[in-house]
Amino acid sequence: MSKKVEQFRKERERLNQIVLAGDNLNIKRFFGLDSAVYRDGALDARTKELLGLVASLVLRCDDCISYHVIQARDNGVTDKEFDEVMSVGMVVGGSITIPHVRRAKQIWKEMEK
Amino acid sequence: MSKKVEQFRKERERLNQIVLAGDNLNIKRFFGLDSAVYRDGALDARTKELLGLVASLVLRCDDCISYHVIQARDNGVTDKEFDEVMSVGMVVGGSITIPHVRRAKQIWKEMEK
Amino acid sequence: MSKKVEQFRKERERLNQIVLAGDNLNIKRFFGLDSAVYRDGALDARTKELLGLVASLVLRCDDCISYHVIQARDNGVTDKEFDEVMSVGMVVGGSITIPHVRRAKQIWKEMEK
Amino acid sequence: MSKKVEQFRKERERLNQIVLAGDNLNIKRFFGLDSAVYRDGALDARTKELLGLVASLVLRCDDCISYHVIQARDNGVTDKEFDEVMSVGMVVGGSITIPHVRRAKQIWKEMEK
Amino acid sequence: MSKKVEQFRKERERLNQIVLAGDNLNIKRFFGLDSAVYRDGALDARTKELLGLVASLVLRCDDCISYHVIQARDNGVTDKEFDEVMSVGMVVGGSITIPHVRRAKQIWKEMEK
Amino acid sequence: MSKKVEQFRKERERLNQIVLAGDNLNIKRFFGLDSAVYRDGALDARTKELLGLVASLVLRCDDCISYHVIQARDNGVTDKEFDEVMSVGMVVGGSITIPHVRRAKQIWKEMEK
Numbered sequence: 001m002s003k004k005v006e007q008f009r010k011e012r013e014r015l016n017q018i019v020l021a022g023d024n025l026n027i028k029r030f031f032g033l034d035s036a037v038y039r040d041g042a043l044d045a046r047t048k049e050l051l052g053l054v055a056s057l058v059l060r061c062d063d064c065i066s067y068h069v070i071q072a073r074d075n076g077v078t079d080k081e082f083d084e085v086m087s088v089g090m091v092v093g094g095s096i097t098i099p100h101v102r103r104a105k106q107i108w109k110e111m112e113k
Numbered sequence: 114m115s116k117k118v119e120q121f122r123k124e125r126e127r128l129n130q131i132v133l134a135g136d137n138l139n140i141k142r143f144f145g146l147d148s149a150v151y152r153d154g155a156l157d158a159r160t161k162e163l164l165g166l167v168a169s170l171v172l173r174c175d176d177c178i179s180y181h182v183i184q185a186r187d188n189g190v191t192d193k194e195f196d197e198v199m200s201v202g203m204v205v206g207g208s209i210t211i212p213h214v215r216r217a218k219q220i221w222k223e224m225e226k
Numbered sequence: 227m228s229k230k231v232e233q234f235r236k237e238r239e240r241l242n243q244i245v246l247a248g249d250n251l252n253i254k255r256f257f258g259l260d261s262a263v264y265r266d267g268a269l270d271a272r273t274k275e276l277l278g279l280v281a282s283l284v285l286r287c288d289d290c291i292s293y294h295v296i297q298a299r300d301n302g303v304t305d306k307e308f309d310e311v312m313s314v315g316m317v318v319g320g321s322i323t324i325p326h327v328r329r330a331k332q333i334w335k336e337m338e339k
Numbered sequence: 340m341s342k343k344v345e346q347f348r349k350e351r352e353r354l355n356q357i358v359l360a361g362d363n364l365n366i367k368r369f370f371g372l373d374s375a376v377y378r379d380g381a382l383d384a385r386t387k388e389l390l391g392l393v394a395s396l397v398l399r400c401d402d403c404i405s406y407h408v409i410q411a412r413d414n415g416v417t418d419k420e421f422d423e424v425m426s427v428g429m430v431v432g433g434s435i436t437i438p439h440v441r442r443a444k445q446i447w448k449e450m451e452k
Numbered sequence: 453m454s455k456k457v458e459q460f461r462k463e464r465e466r467l468n469q470i471v472l473a474g475d476n477l478n479i480k481r482f483f484g485l486d487s488a489v490y491r492d493g494a495l496d497a498r499t500k501e502l503l504g505l506v507a508s509l510v511l512r513c514d515d516c517i518s519y520h521v522i523q524a525r526d527n528g529v530t531d532k533e534f535d536e537v538m539s540v541g542m543v544v545g546g547s548i549t550i551p552h553v554r555r556a557k558q559i560w561k562e563m564e565k
Numbered sequence: 566m567s568k569k570v571e572q573f574r575k576e577r578e579r580l581n582q583i584v585l586a587g588d589n590l591n592i593k594r595f596f597g598l599d600s601a602v603y604r605d606g607a608l609d610a611r612t613k614e615l616l617g618l619v620a621s622l623v624l625r626c627d628d629c630i631s632y633h634v635i636q637a638r639d640n641g642v643t644d645k646e647f648d649e650v651m652s653v654g655m656v657v658g659g660s661i662t663i664p665h666v667r668r669a670k671q672i673w674k675e676m677e678k
Contacts (some may be wrong), residue, residue, distance in 0.1 A: 015554035024535040034547045037204045042193035051167045057204040057572035065494035080155035083589040091150045092168040094433030095599045098202045099628035128441035137422040147434045176438035179467030196250040208260045215241035221233035228415035242500045268532035280503045281544040305496035307364040317489045318507040320659030321373045325402035376656045381645035390619045394657040397620045419607035430602045431620040467667035476648040486660045516667035
């Protein structure tokens with residue numbers, strides 16, 4: 001795994017600890033739910049990661065996109081499939097998604113190494 | 114097909130004619146692109162419709178949601194799969210998506226008839 | 227209670243039944259969480275309704291606004307307080323919130339009756 | 340002027356009276372500012388209406404779009420110019436703007452009468 | 453006050469000077485209004501800061517969140533209250549707010565020092 | 566041209582190459598369309614850049630804003646005109662646009678050099 005991706009994962013984990021340290025039950029429940037919806041069900045986890053990726057792209061949330069890019073790679077999504085998800089998000093969300101597509105592709109390439 | 118769905122399709126078509134009557138080349142190219150990204154490719158059209166559906170849901174575009182709900186039905190998406198797409202969109206986009214989930218489910222049910 | 231408000235409540239309840247009928251556990255959990263965060267805690271329910279109201283206003287979700295307007299009234303929020311919440315939302319979210327402020331004030335007035 | 344446009348203007352005015360009746364100074368100041376930014380300055384009012392129109396389109400605020408469509412017509416914007424504003428907004432904001440473009444074009448046509 | 457918070461305040465002040473140097477009357481009026489809505493009124497300044505905080509969170513504006521986090525601390529908001537505001541924003545705005553909650557909590561902790 | 570602006574242009578170009586390297590036809594078509602809508606037509610390129618600028622501002626896309634700020638300068642937009650575009654965007658999009666106005670003005674000043 002590339003160094004940048006490793007750093008992203010560690011920082012994310014560190015900050016999650018800070019958020020959860022407050023012991024707010026509803027925040028914890030939301031975090032639980034945020035994991036639950038991506039698990040295998042009628043749709044498999046791989047498809048759900050693509051749903052999470054395109055939703056994050058059109059809402060232009062860089063951290064969310066990075067997370068789902070990593071998950072997509074780990075679930076065996078191919079280069080062609082990845083670009084098609086980007087193309088759907090770009091058409092739905094417009095040119096304002098392009099800076100996020102640029103960064104998404106950069107992480108995608110980072111993970112090739 | 115239910116009457117409401119039929120009305121939605123007709124009204125959409127009527128207004129598209131008005132938009133395209135202006136003969137603006139770039140608008141026409143955008144409409145072409147908007148069809149092209151959902152066609153079978155590395156990902157099949159069915160999966161792409163689910164991507165379009167979740168993207169429309171988190172961006173809270175009712176007409177877009179209605180369109181992709183109809184397409185999803187026509188592509189054989191099941192009840193369980195549909196609910197899972199809704200659940201991902203709801204968690205990504207928050208409680209503000211709920212009114213749109215309500216309307217999406219209503220159209221989904223309309224189409225059962 | 228005014229007729230319009232009564233209709234809004236009934237239609238909302240009817241559609242919630244349709245959403246929950248699918249028996250998707252994560253959707254049910256989200257609905258539970260959506261109730262839980264507004265309950266009395268370190269902040270009282272009244273303040274939390276104002277938070278829900280301003281959040282719904284800046285995100286321009288009419289159904290969400292209507293719901294929180296009703297809740298705010300039921301929690302004894304005054305006319306002056308209500309307008310101050312509107313003014314914060316309007317300055318944070320800009321002139322695009324104005325159509326929603328108009329509709330929010332209309333429901334607020336409806337409930338006076 | 341078409342009947343629909345006249346109704347839109349009247350309803351808008353009626354609701355503005357309700358909003359301003361609360362006598363909240365900051366809301367009044369915001370309304371004043373919302374008129375001021377569109378007046379002739381270094382840029383003329385006509386150009387500013389086009390800015391207001393494209394901003395309303397990408398933020399998908401139907402009432403705001405309707406208002407600026409009417410203002411654009413009143414400022415002598417041509418059919419070709421109008422379509423070019425729509426095309427910029429559509430590319431910047433993506434396919435989720437299309438339902439709003441449809442409705443904008445419908446009002447634009449209404450005003451021809 | 454922590455060094456990071458001090459830097460944030462100075463940079464914000466420096467850039468505000470650049471914005472206001474243009475001598476555009478409407479921009480100045482907007483800045484005035486942006487201060488005015490948070491002052492004590494029917495609702496106290498403390499409650500209004502919480503409204504500004506949750507509105508900034510759901511709209512995912514990091515600089516706005518940082519500003520209101522600092523203001524909330526200065527107004528004596530407690531840890532538990534802060535987490536409850538975060539939980540409301542998170543449920544209303546969805547998982548895309550989580551990266552902003554992470555950063556908000558980090559600044560909140562910074563200010564403990 | 567200032568060093569920062571030069572860096573922005575180079576990084577943008579480098580990442581565009583990464584995005585386009587995937588050889589996805591629809592992404593390429595979208596990039597083509599994204600250039601086409603800003604070319605001289607019934608509205609001149611200068612006015613269209615202002616449309617792109619205000620649209621990017623209200624959608625709060627920093628990279629898009631930077632790009633259009635540079636284009637506006639290159640098209641001879643004046644200081645007063647630039648501030649008026651900012652003022653329209655600020656009123657339409659609210660105080661959440663202010664951090665982006667700050668950064669836009671900073672790049673605008675950078676380019677004076």
